Amino acid sequence: MNKCVERIYNGVVKENPTFILMLGMCPTLAVTTSAFNGLGMGLSTMVVLVASNLLISLLRKVIPDKVRIPAYIVVVATLVTVVELLIKAFIPSLYDALGLYIPLIVVNCIILGRAEAYASKNPPLLSAMDGIGMGLGFSLALTLIGFFRELVGEGTILSGTPLSMSLPEVYEPVTIFVLAPGAFLVLALIIAALNALHIKNNGNQKVEGCDGNCCSCSSARECASGKQNGGGR
Amino acid sequence: MKELLLVLVGSALVNNVVLSQFLGLCPFLGVSKQVKTAASMGGAVIFVITIASAVTSLIYDFVLVPLHLEFSQTIVFITVIAALVQTVEMFLKKTSPGLYQALGVYLPLITTNCAVLGVALNNVKYEYVAAKMGAMGFVTSVVNGFATAVGFTIAIVLLAGIRERIAYNDIPKPFQGAPIVLLTACLMAIAFFGFAGLI
Numbered sequence: 001m002n003k004c005v006e007r008i009y010n011g012v013v014k015e016n017p018t019f020i021l022m023l024g025m026c027p028t029l030a031v032t033t034s035a036f037n038g039l040g041m042g043l044s045t046m047v048v049l050v051a052s053n054l055l056i057s058l059l060r061k062v063i064p065d066k067v068r069i070p071a072y073i074v075v076v077a078t079l080v081t082v083v084e085l086l087i088k089a090f091i092p093s094l095y096d097a098l099g100l101y102i103p104l105i106v107v108n109c110i111i112l113g114r115a116e117a118y119a120s121k122n123p124p125l126l127s128a129m130d131g132i133g134m135g136l137g138f139s140l141a142l143t144l145i146g147f148f149r150e151l152v153g154e155g156t157i158l159s160g161t162p163l164s165m166s167l168p169e170v171y172e173p174v175t176i177f178v179l180a181p182g183a184f185l186v187l188a189l190i191i192a193a194l195n196a197l198h199i200k201n202n203g204n205q206k207v208e209g210c211d212g213n214c215c216s217c218s219s220a221r222e223c224a225s226g227k228q229n230g231g232g233r
Numbered sequence: 234m235k236e237l238l239l240v241l242v243g244s245a246l247v248n249n250v251v252l253s254q255f256l257g258l259c260p261f262l263g264v265s266k267q268v269k270t271a272a273s274m275g276g277a278v279i280f281v282i283t284i285a286s287a288v289t290s291l292i293y294d295f296v297l298v299p300l301h302l303e304f305s306q307t308i309v310f311i312t313v314i315a316a317l318v319q320t321v322e323m324f325l326k327k328t329s330p331g332l333y334q335a336l337g338v339y340l341p342l343i344t345t346n347c348a349v350l351g352v353a354l355n356n357v358k359y360e361y362v363a364a365k366m367g368a369m370g371f372v373t374s375v376v377n378g379f380a381t382a383v384g385f386t387i388a389i390v391l392l393a394g395i396r397e398r399i400a401y402n403d404i405p406k407p408f409q410g411a412p413i414v415l416l417t418a419c420l421m422a423i424a425f426f427g428f429a430g431l432i
Contacts, residue, residue, distance in 0.1 A: 022411060025262065026347050030255035070315055077308040085304065103307040103354055107347040109259060176423070180253045184419035188412040196407035 004129040011133025017110045018141035019194055024110040027101050028142060029183035033153070036160035038146030039139060040094045044087065044102065046135025048079045049111050050128055053119040055079075057127035060120050072115045073106070080105045093160075110134060148186050153177030236369075237376050239432060244380035246428040250348050251388040252421055257348030261389050262414055264339070271393035275386025277339040279379065281321065282349055285314050286378025289353040290371050294363035303357075310353045318343055348385060352378045392417060 017023045027045070032038040055075055056063075063071045084102045088095045095102070105111070114134055119127040150156055155173040157165040176182050248254060251261045257278070264274045289310050297303050322340045325333040343349060360366070361373040395417050404413050 022262075025258040026255050029258065070312070073311055073315055074308065077311050081305060081307050084307070100351060100354055100358065104256075104347050104351060106307055106311050107350050179426075180255070181419045181422040181426075183255070184415045184422060188408075188415035188419065191415070192407040192412040195410075195412065199406055 003126060007126060007129040008133035008136065011130065011135070012137040012140060015134075016137040016141060017134055018138060018145075019191060021110075021113075023113055024108040024138065026104065027108060028145065029180075029187060031098050031101050032142055032146040032149055032183060032186075033097075033178045034150040034156075034160060035143050035146040035158050037094070037097050038142035038144075040087075040091070041098055041101065042135070042139025042142040044083050044098070045105055045108060045110070045138055046132070048076065048083055048105055049114060049135045049138075050131035051079050052076050052111055053114055053127040053131035054124055056115045056119040057122060057124040063120075068120065069112075069116075072112060076111050076115070077106045110138060145183075145186055145190065148190075149177045149182055153179075153182055237373065240373055240377050241380045243432050244377050245384040245387065246425070247432055249384045249388055249425050249428075250351070250381045251385055252418065252425045254351070256351040257346050257385055260339075260342060260346055261385070261392065261418075262411070264342075265389050265393040265396055265414075268390060268393045268397060271389045272386070274339045275382075275389055277343060278346065278348065278385050279382040281318060281340070281343050282352055282382040282385075283375060283379045284321065285317055285349050286352050286356055287371070287375045288317060289313060290356055290361070290374035293357055294370065298362070298364060306354070306357060307350075311350055314349050314353070348381065352381050355381075388421065391421060395421075 011017070015021055018028050024045070027041050031041045052072070052075055056072060059071075059075075080103060083105070084095075087098075087102060114130060118130045122130070147158070150159065151167075152174050153176070155167040155171045157163075157167075159166070174182075177186065244250070250256050251258065260274055260278070265271050292309065292313060293303075293306065297306060297309060302309070318340055322333075325340075356362075356374040356377055359377070361370050361377060363370045366373060392414075396414065399413060399417065408416070
């Protein structure tokens with residue numbers, strides 16, 4: 001049981017897919033115009049992630065090593081189609097808001113990354129827990145980014161949910177925060193704040209070496225040309 | 234002709250694939266350290282996306298629509314794209330080693346570039362399909378794919394140019410690494426708003 005809790009802690013805090021690993025950047029920036037959209041995207045991804053981790057872990061001894069990546073992609077694409085049709089049928093407003101980014105969950109590197117790095121080597125229960133942990137971490141990050149962008153850019157809090165509130169009329173919303181540049185800006189500031197916290201806690205040392213984060217890793221290129229076997233995926 | 238030109242400008246500049254649609258961010262942030270590698274990545278992306286949008290357009294019009302399987306487009310497209318990238322890689326290795334050398338390492342990475350799948354899905358979403366536009370649907374899809382990829386190349390080469398300059402500056406510690414790159418992208422996205430008046 002301890003291991004399951006450890007998996008969830010790992011996904012939410014230690015290896016948070018958005019803030020630490022910097023995986024799945026496209027939906028992170030594209031759909032976080034409000035906390036509700038961020039949460040919707042996060043939960044859809046989580047459902048796919050848990051199901052794909054579980055299935056791939058169950059199939060890990062059946063899938064031949066050589067064709068594992070195409071096999072994973074087909075499993076994930078099928079699950080994504082299921083989720084897409086479900087959202088279209090039951091939450092049409094969310095479907096309209098997320099649009100193209102629902103089918104694009106297929107190419108979210110978090111899902112293939114966890115399949116390759118964890119589910120293909122571990123038993124089903126732990127893999128599912130890993131999916132829950134990573135999915136929660138991702139949902140939390142997206143909701144957080146969405147919350148800030150919505151607050152500054154629209155002057156509302158949690159609109160689209162029962163807890164909806166809005167700031168007093170005096171506040172003039174800074175529209176650019178819900179447009180494209182705002183996404184980059186908010187993510188940059190959040191990561192910088194986390195970095196500052198990290199530096200404060202651990203002296204002046206920044207963590208060196210590969211942390212699986214190819215997007216911002218300075219040696220990603222050498223990594224990609226040298227070895228294709230892990231880390232970056 | 235006029236429509237094609239509009240698609241070209243619209244997809245390359247106005248709705249820039251990276252800076253306003255947020256597709257293909259991983260290579261955009263990851264392979265933009267140097268202008269030279271960024272340009273190679275851009276070349277590989279132009280190559281793959283143009284072919285991929287042609288192939289997926291044909292498959293959609295001649296396989297999925299007649300069989301009423303439109304709902305399975307995500308599965309079909311991603312499988313086709315993954316197979317296509319593999320084929321292109323093997324083909325280039327045999328026929329033009331020079332080009333393979335230049336694009337080589339970037340090709341496998343492109344499979345997980347969401348811009349490729351994004352363009353294929355966008356082509357269907359914007360109805361660049363035979364049912365609506367006849368043969369022009371195919372042409373428009375290819376032009377849209379090409380233009381999107383050109384937009385990606387413009388953005389990644391520009392970012393690489395800026396990053397080469399930034400590398401020698403004294404950046405506050407917390408902003409080193411990813412945050413400063415994201416801030417640069419933010420400013421670029423604001424600058425690209427300027428193109429909105431073009432169409």
